[in-house]
Amino acid sequence: MGEFDLIRRFFTRPTPNAVLGVGDDCALLRSAPGMQMAxxxxxxxxxxxxxxDTDPRALGHKALAVNLSDLAACGARPMAFxxxxxxxxxxxxxxxxxxxxxxxxxxxxxxxxxxxxxxxxPLTICxxxxxxxxxxxANPTAPTSALLRSGARAGDDIYVSxxxxxxxxxxxxxxxxxxxxxxxxxxxxxxxxxxEPRVALGQALRGVASACADVSDGLxxxxxxILERSGLGARxxxxxxxxxxxxxxxxxxxxxxxxxxxxxxxAQQCVLAGGDDYELVFxxxxxxxAAVAQASAHSATPVTHIGTMQAxxxxxxVDALGHAxxxxxxxxDHFSAQSEGRA
Numbered sequence: 001m002g003e004f005d006l007i008r009r010f011f012t013r014p015t016p017n018a019v020l021g022v023g024d025d026c027a028l029l030r031s032a033p034g035m036q037m038a039x040x041x042x043x044x045x046x047x048x049x050x051x052x053d054t055d056p057r058a059l060g061h062k063a064l065a066v067n068l069s070d071l072a073a074c075g076a077r078p079m080a081f082x083x084x085x086x087x088x089x090x091x092x093x094x095x096x097x098x099x100x101x102x103x104x105x106x107x108x109x110x111x112x113x114x115x116x117x118x119x120x121x122p123l124t125i126c127x128x129x130x131x132x133x134x135x136x137x138a139n140p141t142a143p144t145s146a147l148l149r150s151g152a153r154a155g156d157d158i159y160v161s162x163x164x165x166x167x168x169x170x171x172x173x174x175x176x177x178x179x180x181x182x183x184x185x186x187x188x189x190x191x192x193x194x195x196e197p198r199v200a201l202g203q204a205l206r207g208v209a210s211a212c213a214d215v216s217d218g219l220x221x222x223x224x225x226i227l228e229r230s231g232l233g234a235r236x237x238x239x240x241x242x243x244x245x246x247x248x249x250x251x252x253x254x255x256x257x258x259x260x261x262x263x264x265x266x267a268q269q270c271v272l273a274g275g276d277d278y279e280l281v282f283x284x285x286x287x288x289x290a291a292v293a294q295a296s297a298h299s300a301t302p303v304t305h306i307g308t309m310q311a312x313x314x315x316x317x318v319d320a321l322g323h324a325x326x327x328x329x330x331x332x333d334h335f336s337a338q339s340e341g342r343a
Contacts, residue, residue: 001090010099011113017079021114029080029114031132036144037079038131040070046123050193051174056094058193059125060101065197066216067129068109069278072202073214075147076131078109083116084126109199137207145206147282152211152230156283158307159292161198164219165245165267166191168274178262184250191246195278201303204295205282212282218273220315223281227315230283236307238268239320244304245271268325272317283309 001009007022015021019028031037044063046052064081071078083102087095106113111129137145170188173180180188198214205212211230213222219241227234245267248255259267284292296303310316317325 001092006090006095006118007116010095011083011116013103013113015080015112015114017110017112018114021112022116029130031079034135035132036135036146038071038074038076038133038146039128040067041126041128042066042070043124043126052123054193056098057101060098060103061105061194063125063127064102064105064111064129065195066278067127068105068111068197068199069195069214069216069280071129071131072197072199073147073212073280074131074133075145075202075206075209075212076133077203078111078199079130079132080112080114081106081127081129082114084124084128085116085118086121086124087118088120088123109197133206147202147205147209147212148229149211149213149226150229152226152232152283152309153285154232154309154311156210156285156309157289157292157305158223158234158236158281158283158309159303159305160215160219160241160244160279160281161201161296161301161303162196162277162279163191163244163246164215164241164277164279165270165272165274166247167195167276168270169245169247169266171274171276172266172270178266180247181251184247184258187250188247192276195276197278198280198299198301200299201280201295201301204299205280205284205292208288208291208295209282209284212280215277215279215281216275218275219277219281220272221275224315226281226283227309227313230309231313233310233312233314233316234307235310235316235318237320238272238317238325240304240306241271242267 012022017030019030044050050059067081068078133144133146135144166188170192172178173185211226213225215222223234248258248267251258292303319325
């Protein structure tokens with residue numbers, strides 16, 4: 001099977017939202033007047049971002065999900081994406097389910113595959129995704145209605161969507177550094193391999209959230225991007241974050257047994273710095289609490305209030321009694337010797 005046969009067979013589809021899609025030197029996208037295009041690129045490398053024996057259908061899903069999560073963090077509506085794929089060889093038995101997983105998620109979000117590239121090489125998946133946001137939103141003086149990392153203010157509430165830490169816990173179990181009961185492993189592995197991008201929540205937060213980022217490299221690291229860009233500090237209640245590790249509830253005996261068997265420190269590391277969650281961490285003024293609750297309900301996505309933005313620089317972790325928790329949590333960094341590999 002040649003390169004162009006591969007593209008035609010597995011990745012060529014109708015593209016009604018594009019002026020020109022797969023098959024030419026460039027894709028051409030329509031963008032409505034008064035709209036801005038949001039663009040993001042992510043790369044997944046075998047052995048670094050995923051295990052080589054990962055189910056290809058799940059891998060196709062995740063490859064697009066991590067990009068859609070970036071659009072969600074900007075409050076953008078997905079429009080289209082391109083796919084660059086390096087393959088050791090053209091294996092139809094692998095390509096068919098990979099394409100199915102990829103395109104099923106694309107269809108769910110109305111995001112069209114409009115082009116890309118294929119080559120022979122170590123398995124690598126690179127996706128560029130395109131979305132749009134209104135040029136103006138609730139604040140007519142702002143240059144965009146997109147959610148940014150830079151808009152937080154002192155006193156803002158800090159929220160996170162969904163659950164945290166399960167992907168990191170599954171990774172540790174698959175790497176053999178800890179053991180999980182089968183139910184807990186299955187639940188955690190689903191979060192690692194099939195994350196759900198919070199696209200609807202991101203759009204619902206436009207005009208409500210003051211700042212937003214997606215949680216890809218760990219909650220504290222990605223919240224740190226908001227602190228840096230907004231020039232602020234934050235106080236985070238670790239005891240509000242810890243229950244977001246859903247796998248704890250799948251242990252026989254529940255969270256208490258999880259903590260006895262694996263340790264509270266393991267749970268804290270996973271929820272605060274584990275990465276691969278693809279949830280949203282965002283800030284909003286206390287006056288917007290009802291609007292945040294409405295956005296959560298409208299998008300069917302739970303959110304949890306975990307802390308407060310502060311004027312003084314630095315990140316302060318506390319427990320439920322307000323006592324300081326030592327910040328011994330390093331988020332994922334591709335080029336840091338301290339970071340664990342993801343696969």
